Amino acid sequence: MRKVELNMTENYKYETIKKLVETNGNKNAAALKLNCTRRTINRMIKGYQKKGKAFFQHGNKGRKPANAIDEETAQEILTLYDNKYYDANFTHLAELLEEYEAIKVSKSYLRELFLENNILSPLA
Template sequence: MSKKQYAVIKELVDHHGNKKRAAIKLGIPIRQLNRRIRQYQEKGKAAFIHGNYGRKPVNCLSTEINNKIVTLYQTKYQDFNFMHFTQFLNEFEGINVYYSTVYQLLSQAEVDSPLKFKRLLVETALRQNIGLSILKLLKPKPSKPLISA
């Protein structure tokens, strides 16, 4: 939208075009168009660049913290699943991050959760028709009803 706005407003200012037609072309009210023309006359093409362009988001973690999270998982907490690891980061390491952030960081570092290996073990046992005792251990036990009929 910014390139289109720039082109239309530049054409309007340079050739003294019709403001109403330009406003319809851009899909904005004439009052907004007047404001954009004033900005163009003051700043030029820079008026059409967003103010936050090139800035790092406030809620973005630094690369130092990202590396620390991956290193902690690979060295100290390698047997934890991602959810448990996130809880330990929040409680004991003082790094307050969400599960989705931890999952994304560890996935980018090509680190797999131990639960993934458990799933692969079950699939392999099913394909090879062996390890039925392992499958029995991994299956959840059915719960008993609280009230008997």
């Protein structure tokens, strides 16, 4: 079984439900403590009994977003900027990349990428 790491809020919910199940505590008090409904407490109890600690972990934890740009493409953008499009600002560069290189990125992503690599816009 893989190790489950929870953040603070997930761990707080886990500890509260674990204590509730082990001591046969009051569901209404647990609902007040977690700021949720009694129905949600019942759902958490069932999940805890079926999956244990893993139930409280968010389902998308550790996944890369579908719209994330990979490191290879980022390096290609930096190389193209250094060699070919060195005089273009972020907005113009985004348009040039889409038109001639078939790379669709937003100008805000370009700004973020260049700030990480200590490159200023020519307009700065």
